[in-house]
Amino acid sequence: MMNLEHLFEEPTCSHNKAKSPEEKKKGCPKPKPGAAAGGCAFDGAQIALLPIADAVHLVHGPIACAGNSWDNRGTRSSVSDYYRMGFTTDISENDVIFGGEKRLMKAIEESVKKYSPPAVFVYATCVTSMIGDDLESICKRAQAKVGVPVIPVNSPGFVGSKNLGNKIAGESLFKYVIGTREPKNTEGYYINLLGEYNIAGELWQIIPIFNELGIKIRACISGDTTYNEVAAAHRARLNMVVCSKALVSLARAMEQKYNIPYFEGSFYGIRDTSEAIMNIVTMIGDEELILKAKKLIEEKEKETREALKPYIEILKGKRVLINTGGVKSWSMVSQVKELGMEVVGTSAKKSTKEDKERMLEIFEGDESKLIDDPNPKELIRLIKEHNVDVLMAGGRSMYVAMKTKVAFLDTNQERIHAYAGYEGMINLAKNLVSAVNTPVWKLVKEVAPWQKL
């Protein structure tokens, strides 16, 4: 049995803090059979690491794990497209009976020979864990053979949810990657972003602002990043944790070992973007930089609000229901509120206590707006009850909700539109206006000719 207990020791996790010692032993909540939604631990681990785009990500398992999931993420990269490939051992019945280690060894050698990556991440999956393939030792042997780091990611799906997979990924990075390489440059304001995936190029909406302030990204873990950047991530002034649930444990570990302070923030919405920038410059502590940032923020905010005016004109007072996960559940709320829209509810299922606190702050204490179980039926009920104008949703639930014939905006991780920073705010407003204004929702309610008889 794998030892995962330490992963559940999370002093910064408010879920964890509230638990009794007995409950703590049980770890994060287990998926409920017959009522589970969302991905497994393997999924979570892969999501967190795939954007290390120049590495080979080799999935050791039957075809279901990689075959059904490869190239399904909205992340973007400027360095390589290995992250869009589906390296897998695709094990056979024979491997299940006699063990898959030989095949894995060959697969690592082959992939390095053909694609010469700076490193290989090898993911364990349910079946290869069950048949007892010794991931760590093969990776060690393989590394000696192929001459590049081969990193084991012990992430069989059955150990838990996607969130746990994120943590496993973080642990692999901490244990095997971070701190293994010294960067050339150490001068300047280098920071890391944790939990930013560069979905649809969102990171690229933020970087120009950083550039203006002379802030440099050492590693974005992980979005548009390279193996060597992550390996040098221990040389940074601070960590900004962008998606609070995913990699906060990595931030904590880096704080302990490398003395890198961290904070949690978001780039969705004008207010949060400005707040995040101010947090970064304040933590860096350079007075001149702080002044420069204040001035830049003021300019950007003014510019953005000006550009938003025509959209706000249309969106003002429109009712919106938000069903998305993690940090987005509150950051998107403040984002659409800045557009003058009324949020009738937001899902709180995948949110930490702190996320919830921030939501309540935005809602001025109105708990009824937090939806604990946003199942399709509940969403449909809310849409009808509150006469919702637009639903912002991610994942599979949006197609269920769509049957209610209400306008919706795709906010999931496969989307191709970027909504981060000041620029992203304008994109969001534009797309919300399109969603609200489209005549399609009127058409779909029209009665068919034969029903008029």
Place this chain on the structure above:
Amino acid sequence: MAKVIDTKKSCAVYPLKLSQPMGAAYCFLGIDKSMPIMHGSQGCAAFAKTFLTRHFRELIPMQTTALSEIATVIGGDSNIHEAIKNVIDKNNPNVVGLVSTGVSETRGDDVIGSLKRFKSNFPDYADKKVVYVSTPDYLGSFETGYEKALLEVVKALVEPPRRKYRDKVNIFVSYALTAGDIEEIKDMLKDFELDAVVVPDFSRSIGLMSDFSPITIGGTTLEEIQGLASSSFSIAIGYSSKAAAEYLEKEYNVPMFYFESLLGLKSTDEFYELLIKLTGREPSDKYKRYRSRLLDTMADGQFYFSGKSVALGLGPDLLTSLVLFLKEELGLNIECAVSPVHTPNLDLLPIDTVYIGDLEDIKLNAKHVDMIISNTNGQHIAKHFKVPLLRIGIPIFDRVGHFFRTYVGYKGTLEFLCELTNLFLEHDEEKSYEVPEFAKQMKEEIL
């Protein structure tokens, strides 16, 4: 109501207009065992023949009176008479379509008189059907030539009915309809237990594997055209087919119903309302499911097409049908609409302006577009704006199978919607993978 503005340029750069005689000749290609003859110099017919051959990837029957220098100057009947006689002797078509050109019209040939003389001079040929259409190149365009030819076919060939058939319906189609459209319309009517006579029926004449034939291998037969007045009603789809149906209503009391197009939910709904009203029957479940699929896809696709801007360069019937669907049903912004010719349906469009001009006018008048919708020549404009081109209309030289695609009814609308949405999706997705310069530079510094 749209303001129709003639751009009055002295110089067309990317011409959208096609010649009037070619449109007229095209009409005859949908009539069985027919042969269009262009009354002009050899090149008039040769260009049109080559053009249509490339567009349809098909043998195109087309002959010419081959006016020589002398014939052009002197005039007279001989070229016309000889051409008709030769075509009949060699190929024995059921219908000869004689269309005039810029050359013959500039000369001022009295073709009607000449045809009378042909009958008296050659009594053996007197019962052969020759339909004359006056289509000078310097007036109108492909679309108006087609419209005129269809009207002349009805005028010249339809005979007074001996009896009426309750379940027989005439479908007059615009030049813009494809073989796929025609098949779908026939199926929709069959579903209501109606027999449709489509005029002209391109689905039976173009794009079929067949033995060599110098004349058309199928299409609406002469007998079918002669019997059009025995139908219980006519439906005209697209402006260029309206005049023919109106004539039949006026002369032979066959009531006609007009549709701007059958693309889109609303027009298809209206089409079904009419069929339900006239027959008291209902469509079968298959068509009901297609309506439902169309609605579902509109909802699925809306965040890819909503708020997008398009520029259209199309003949008036297609332009009308697309503007109505794209603007009213999908909510797209019509950034620029250009038609080669001004027909009355354009005035009624729910956009501010329609330009009468060429594809360069899109370049000159559009500021921001996400897609160009035009024929193959639209690629020059699409390249200029770095946006995708949705190919529709004539000519389409760089695709196969375009003539078999369907753009009418719930099913055709669904197919078109998917093509449109997927083009937006593909382009947006590609764009989202574009790496900004600064991001590339950053990595170069580090690596």
